[in-house]
Amino acid sequence: MSKILQKLSFDEVCDRLSEKKNTIILFHVRPDGDAVGSALAMKLLLEASGSSAWCVCGNEFPQRLAFLNDGIQKSSLAESIPDSFEIERVISVDTASSSQLGEMYEIFGDKIDFMIDHHAKGEPYADYYVAQDAAAAGEIVFDISREMLKRGTIKEIPERLDFCLYAAISSDTGCFKYSNVTPKTHICSAEILKSGIDTAQINRLLFDSKSMEVLAVEKAGFDTLKMFHNGKIAVVFFTYQMKQKLGVLDEHLETLIDVARSVEGVDVAVAIRQPGPEKTFRVSTRSSNAVDVSAVCSYFGGGGHVRAAGCTIVADSIEHVADLVVTEVEKQIF
Ligand SMILES: [Mn+2]
Structure with a gap:
């Protein structure tokens, strides 16, 4: 029996x-x-309000985001939960569907009290608060932090909280460049800026500095660039073989899609990567105009936002995956 999930209000x-x-x-x-x-x-925020809290993910904190977790929590793996930590509540943030929790869903799935998210096309797996107009989950946590301050649940905004929230918001808006940015996004950021954190440094670390591994991936990805539909669709590949040859990790592949997106005249960018030796391919899509890539990815069982979505496809070759995806994108263009 699946339990009936409750839609929560902000106050709840x-x-x-x-x-x-x-x-x-x-x-x-x-x-x-x-x-x-x-x-x-x-x-x-929870620690400031008298709770104990521990962040957990199926993957380790990425190295490139170490400036965020440094000094707060070393590891995000389930093994890192202190033995003395008696779990009384489980929540999730920024996670639209249970599959995005990976193995953590098997461990915690039936214990999740509620989820806080901002994705339009998610599948709730617990009681949920989903603010679809929020550019980032960070915007929602910002609102919660200010509400808790107003209520007196916390006495002051904890040190580093605004630093983490600014990085969250800037990250999901591509440094305030994407179409998900609203006046509210800037209002949150303006409030955060008052705390005097070094936002220029955060943005430099997030966007203007890349490891040699990431640059190697982008270079190799550029060589695979293929254009479709009169230059409106750009596709880049990254096979498991390339991954092994360059000795890079999955976390180094995140900006691969930017190679396709940066080509002049491109409306839809597609990055296809093969994480392991199996014929299972991860597809990321970005749209710079009205093309709804979440519809494309939903067709393959994935999801996301109108302008940024992803899915997983099993096929005999990466070229075949490209054909399948391009065909679906073309349906959306017309
Ligand atoms: Mn997000």
Whole structure:
């Protein structure tokens, strides 16, 4: 029997979070700046309100985001939960569907109290608060933090909280460049800036500095670039063989899609990568105009936002995956 999931109001979320409980905060696999930033901010917030909290993910905190978790929590793996930590509550942030929790769903799935998210096309797996107009989960955690301050649940905004939230918001908006940015996004950021954190440094670390591994991936990815539909669709590949040859990790492949997206005239960018030797391919898509890539990815069982979505496809070759995806994108263009 599946339990009936309840849609929560903002106040109900704040009420539940105000209860002092040892809390596990889950966030999605292949974590990005929003997942890590909003989870860490939630930990700081809960600790300030008298709860204990620990962030957990199926993957380790990515190396490139180490500036966020450094000094707050060393590891995000389930093994890192202290033995003395008696779990009383499990929540998730920035995670639209249970599959995005990876193996953590098997461990914690039936214990999740509620989820806080901002994705339009998710499948709730617990009681949920989903603010689809929020550019990042960080924006929601920002609102919660200010509400808890107003209520007196916390006495002050914890040190580092705004730092984590700014990184979360900047990360999910591509440094305030994407179409998900709203006046509210800037209002949150303006409030955060008042705390005097070095936002230029955060943005440099998030966007203007890349490891040699990431640059090697982009270089190799550039050589695979293929254009379709009169230059409106750009596709880049990254096979398991390339991954082994360059000795890079999955976390180094995140900007691969930017190679396709940066080509002049491109409306839809597609990055296809093969994480392991199996014929299972991860597809990321980005749209710069009205093309709904979440519809494309939903067709293959995935999901995401209108302009940023992903799916997994099993096929005999990476070229075949490209054909399948391009055909679906073309249906959306017309
Ligand atoms: Mn997000």
